Amino acid sequence: MAEGLWRMSYCALFVDYENIAISLAQTRQTVVPPSQIARVLRENAEKYGTLKLARAFADWDRFSGAARAFAAEQIEPRFVLQGKNSADMELSLQVQEVLSEENDSIDTYILAAGDRDYMAIVNRLKREGKYVVVWGISSRASTVLKAAADEFVPIEELLKADNHTVLPAEESLDEFSPSQGRGADTVSYTTPVLATLILKADMILHTRAWNWVAFKTLCEELADDTTFGQTPAERAWWVNLAVSEGILKTEKRPHARNPEAEVTACYLNREHPLAAAGLELVPRIIQVLREQLASKPWVAYGLLDRTLAADPNITHSAVDRRFWINTLIHMGAIITEKKENPNYPDRPVTGCRLNFEHPLVRRFRYGPSNPEEWIDYHLILCVEHFTVNKDVPWMSMGQLRRVLEERYGGDRMRAAIERAIQSGIIIVNHYPNRSCPERPTAGCHLNPEHPAVISFRSTMGLLIRVLAEQLRYRPWAPLANLEKAMSFHREFGETEEERRAWLALLMEQDIILVDKRPDPQDPEYPTIACRLSFADRIVQLALRVHGYAQTEELAAEPPAAADEFPENHLSECEEQNVKEV
Numbered sequence: 001m002a003e004g005l006w007r008m009s010y011c012a013l014f015v016d017y018e019n020i021a022i023s024l025a026q027t028r029q030t031v032v033p034p035s036q037i038a039r040v041l042r043e044n045a046e047k048y049g050t051l052k053l054a055r056a057f058a059d060w061d062r063f064s065g066a067a068r069a070f071a072a073e074q075i076e077p078r079f080v081l082q083g084k085n086s087a088d089m090e091l092s093l094q095v096q097e098v099l100s101e102e103n104d105s106i107d108t109y110i111l112a113a114g115d116r117d118y119m120a121i122v123n124r125l126k127r128e129g130k131y132v133v134v135w136g137i138s139s140r141a142s143t144v145l146k147a148a149a150d151e152f153v154p155i156e157e158l159l160k161a162d163n164h165t166v167l168p169a170e171e172s173l174d175e176f177s178p179s180q181g182r183g184a185d186t187v188s189y190t191t192p193v194l195a196t197l198i199l200k201a202d203m204i205l206h207t208r209a210w211n212w213v214a215f216k217t218l219c220e221e222l223a224d225d226t227t228f229g230q231t232p233a234e235r236a237w238w239v240n241l242a243v244s245e246g247i248l249k250t251e252k253r254p255h256a257r258n259p260e261a262e263v264t265a266c267y268l269n270r271e272h273p274l275a276a277a278g279l280e281l282v283p284r285i286i287q288v289l290r291e292q293l294a295s296k297p298w299v300a301y302g303l304l305d306r307t308l309a310a311d312p313n314i315t316h317s318a319v320d321r322r323f324w325i326n327t328l329i330h331m332g333a334i335i336t337e338k339k340e341n342p343n344y345p346d347r348p349v350t351g352c353r354l355n356f357e358h359p360l361v362r363r364f365r366y367g368p369s370n371p372e373e374w375i376d377y378h379l380i381l382c383v384e385h386f387t388v389n390k391d392v393p394w395m396s397m398g399q400l401r402r403v404l405e406e407r408y409g410g411d412r413m414r415a416a417i418e419r420a421i422q423s424g425i426i427i428v429n430h431y432p433n434r435s436c437p438e439r440p441t442a443g444c445h446l447n448p449e450h451p452a453v454i455s456f457r458s459t460m461g462l463l464i465r466v467l468a469e470q471l472r473y474r475p476w477a478p479l480a481n482l483e484k485a486m487s488f489h490r491e492f493g494e495t496e497e498e499r500r501a502w503l504a505l506l507m508e509q510d511i512i513l514v515d516k517r518p519d520p521q522d523p524e525y526p527t528i529a530c531r532l533s534f535a536d537r538i539v540q541l542a543l544r545v546h547g548y549a550q551t552e553e554l555a556a557e558p559p560a561a562a563d564e565f566p567e568n569h570l571s572e573c574e575e576q577n578v579k580e581v
Contacts, residue, residue: 012095014091056070126148192330289354297353298351338351372415381509389537469485
């Protein structure tokens with residue numbers, strides 16, 4: 001129709017901002033501030049007639065300053081909860097409400113979106129005789145949606161036609177770096193993706209105890225997050241961008257299985273401003289939120305930010321703090337939802353809580369957070385169990401190596417012992433060997449002042465006492481009941497996997513005994529039950545220290561005499577020599 005005819009009619013604009021912003025970032029063609037997107041959408045909508053209604057939908061906490069930018073352009077920002085299709089459903093419901101109004105005089109409906117999910121509302125609008133315009137990212141918009149609309153216009157063309165310059169992503173990264181500050185109208189969508197990549201890379205290296213990760217492996221690990229695109233080429237583009245920005249450093253290394261070939265090894269540059277800020281702020285954000293959630297079900301976003309601002313050890317700006325909080329929200333480590341504000345009922349607050357199952361939250365938590373640290377705890381338990389039950393001051397290095405090698409293999413055993421010696425968890429000395437006087441025995445004992453030893457002893461004692469409470473009136477306790485009781489103690493971890501790892505440690509040393517017992521309510525189906533080995537001196541000490549009454553089982557087996565060293569503890573001098581450690 002002619003432009004003059006359109007200006008005599010009314011139009012409505014509905015914007016799925018999350019879809020537009022994320023699609024623009026993933027196409028990697030432009031970095032556009034939200035103020036420009038809002039202005040371009042409004043100006044082009046007015047070409048179809050008088051703009052009677054304009055609304056934008058998003059989880060605005062993910063896009064700092066975007067809500068203000070849209071409000072400034074007279075486009076009402078509507079908040080939707082985080083989650084897939086949340087904006088789609090809310091936008092469709094709003095369109096249907098406008099259609100149901102008796103005085104509906106809107107002739108043209110403009111949908112700035114590209115999802116196939118909007119097909120139903122487009123068809124409904126057309127049945128009502130409305131003219132439907134769809135604006136979307138050409139490479140991301142649904143083909144079916146394009147065909148169903150009366151008119152489809154790529155948003156890239158609208159932005160290119162704008163008088164304001166759109167910067168290429170590669171040229172604008174430094175300008176939008178969090179360490180240099182960002183204004184409300186200059187938010188980069190590239191930087192949050194790089195921030196996510198930093199945290200992902202750090203998590204991979206930490207979890208697997210690696211110093212570097214192969215380029216190909218890193219790209220494969222990013223496949224579970226659509227932030228980095230849908231294809232291997234898109235993920236590789238982001239990794240290459242991190243390399244070009246100095247966030248990742250690379251070098252060629254021989255292939256482990258094919259020495260003639262080479263792999264590109266990627267190292268995380270922890271001195272890069274963006275990486276340094278994230279690796280300092282993220283653990284503190286998670287720690288503060290975890291502490292606040294100990295006494296309440298959720299924490300207001302503003303309270304979390306103010307608590308971080310009051311921390312004298314945090315010197316970063318408010319922009320940096322909020323940037324990394326929003327990054328954690330984007331990654332799903334922090335879950336947000338709107339909560340009622342008792343002071344201002346018409347202005348709900350954003351409530352935050354931790355997703356305790358998220359790998360990043362588990363990365364920065366109490367207790368061991370990767371498989372190698374569990375080996376360290378197993379090493380501590382081996383030395384503790386041997387010296388306490390044998391009533392001896394040290395354990396031979398040869399015996400410690402044999403126990404760990406049987407469980408974890410030679411390489412991991414040697415790495416664990418080396419870590420324990422270097423960090424001071426165990427102290428190695430030479431002791432006289434009665435079987436081979438000319439060769440002293442290399443032995444070790446725990447450093448009682450080391451934080452890991454103190455933490456382990458405290459948690460192990462707590463677990464013994466928790467199970468003892470379960471056994472106060474019965475000889476066996478259902479394992480499920482013990483796991484439930486453990487869930488009330490933060491020391492055992494925040495996930496079921498961590499609590500079961502603690503149980504496995506003590507079961508392996510027969511401190512906790514497990515058996516199938518008849519279920520009183522259903523005798524045909526036995527239940528897995530557990531009990532303490534009261535003859536174990538570790539159990540006896542843990543209960544005696546905290547004033548538990550002595551039982552017949554506690555005195556069932558007398559402790560070993562101080563001079564009863566095991567034979568293999570004083571033999572095999574060559575294998576136990578400290579030079580082999």
